[in-house]
Amino acid sequence: MRSAIEAARHPVLTTHINADGDGAGSEVALALYMERQGVKPAIVNPTPFPETFKFLLQHLTPWSCKAEEGRRALERADLIVVLDTSEPSRLGDVYPATRGRRIAVIDHHPSTPQSIGDPAIRDASACATGELIYDLIAKPDAPNASVSRPEAEALYVAIVTDTGSFRFANTTSRTHEICANLLRAGVDPQEMYRQLYGQVTDERLELLRRALSSLERDPEWPLASITLRRQDFQESRAASADLEGIVEHARQLRGVEIAALFRELPDKSTKVSLRSNGEADVAAIAREHGGGGHTKAAGVHIKGPLEASRAEVLASARLALRKKGLGPTPPPNGDPEAARGP
Numbered sequence: 001m002r003s004a005i006e007a008a009r010h011p012v013l014t015t016h017i018n019a020d021g022d023g024a025g026s027e028v029a030l031a032l033y034m035e036r037q038g039v040k041p042a043i044v045n046p047t048p049f050p051e052t053f054k055f056l057l058q059h060l061t062p063w064s065c066k067a068e069e070g071r072r073a074l075e076r077a078d079l080i081v082v083l084d085t086s087e088p089s090r091l092g093d094v095y096p097a098t099r100g101r102r103i104a105v106i107d108h109h110p111s112t113p114q115s116i117g118d119p120a121i122r123d124a125s126a127c128a129t130g131e132l133i134y135d136l137i138a139k140p141d142a143p144n145a146s147v148s149r150p151e152a153e154a155l156y157v158a159i160v161t162d163t164g165s166f167r168f169a170n171t172t173s174r175t176h177e178i179c180a181n182l183l184r185a186g187v188d189p190q191e192m193y194r195q196l197y198g199q200v201t202d203e204r205l206e207l208l209r210r211a212l213s214s215l216e217r218d219p220e221w222p223l224a225s226i227t228l229r230r231q232d233f234q235e236s237r238a239a240s241a242d243l244e245g246i247v248e249h250a251r252q253l254r255g256v257e258i259a260a261l262f263r264e265l266p267d268k269s270t271k272v273s274l275r276s277n278g279e280a281d282v283a284a285i286a287r288e289h290g291g292g293g294h295t296k297a298a299g300v301h302i303k304g305p306l307e308a309s310r311a312e313v314l315a316s317a318r319l320a321l322r323k324k325g326l327g328p329t330p331p332p333n334g335d336p337e338a339a340r341g342p
């Protein structure tokens with residue numbers, strides 16, 4: 001990977017649609033590292049670089065692949081480095097521009113038959129793609145390892161966001177060891193928290209209000225879901241990035257095994273986010289409908305309308321719970337013995 005990166009004259013870095021902190025942070029850290037190696041990469045994404053993560057950018061200017069500059073960078077690219085996904089379908093309008101190009105991938109999703117990338121660093125045991133970038137650029141035993149403060153901040157953001165601030169099952173002792181080194185490189189956790197979570201906008205607050213009032217527990221199964229319609233986005237003026245973390249409000253309910261968030265997209269298709277609290281494999285549910293992801297955090301984009309897609313995914317989720325022997329949940333005030341069932 002290092003030699004592919006160092007040999008590139010016109011590299012482009014990209015990530016999945018609706019970049020998250022891991023995608024955006026990994027792009028910034030790798031771009032700053034590459035500049036230190038004497039190559040000047042362009043960051044070109046299928047969707048706009050989220051406002052929340054712009055504080056990481058320093059002098060870098062990310063482009064959308066629809067902008068003239070983005071198109072030109074993709075046209076002259078001799079290496080495209082794909083971060084935090086290996087799936088063509090997750091690359092949106094960037095994917096057609098990768099045809100005939102050398103594509104390198106650095107990703108922590110389990111590989112699938114659709115996975116692209118050669119060379120590829122793929123490790124599903126990494127908590128974030130940022131962990132793999134850290135190994136590439138900053139691991140103390142790597143050749144010429146060092147990490148600047150802006151690189152460390154970008155890696156810290158990648159790791160904090162993908163581990164749900166060190167709460168999710170992907171958090172390991174290594175996650176904390178890496179973050180300790182990032183703090184030594186100058187990261188200020190309080191400042192990172194303020195940037196990421198301490199500046200909730202009125203739009204996000206209004207979207208959250210609507211999300212909470214739509215939150216529903218399944219009457220029978222340990223399943224909870226949030227449903228947001230186009231109208232909710234129009235009236236709250238919220239953007240996709242404002243959805244970040246909202247599914248956790250369904251996941252954190254007592255007894256819930258699977259949480260889902262359904263979002264009606266502007267073209268009337270449906271975006272689904274799935275989370276598991278334990279045994280249930282939500283990636284398998286997402287795959288049934290054409291999506292994918294991790295065992296405990298997965299997603300799918302369904303062409304069909306909201307109500308029908310929601311019913312189909314919830315039916316799959318109930319079936320997955322049944323197969324694992326999870327639920328149905330006893331009635332809240334009923335006789336627990338009678339409700340336990342077979």
Ligand code: AMP
Nearest residue numbers: 273274291292293294297298299300301
């Ligand atoms: P999200 O619910 O959008 O935060 O996504 C959670 C995880 O699910 C992501 O990290 C991806 O691994 C995966 N994922 C989300 N959407 C899709 C999709 N349309 N196809 C495949 N995987 C997805």
Ligand code: MN
Nearest residue numbers: 020022023084
């Ligand atoms: Mn991601």
Ligand code: MN
Nearest residue numbers: 022084129162
């Ligand atoms: Mn990730």
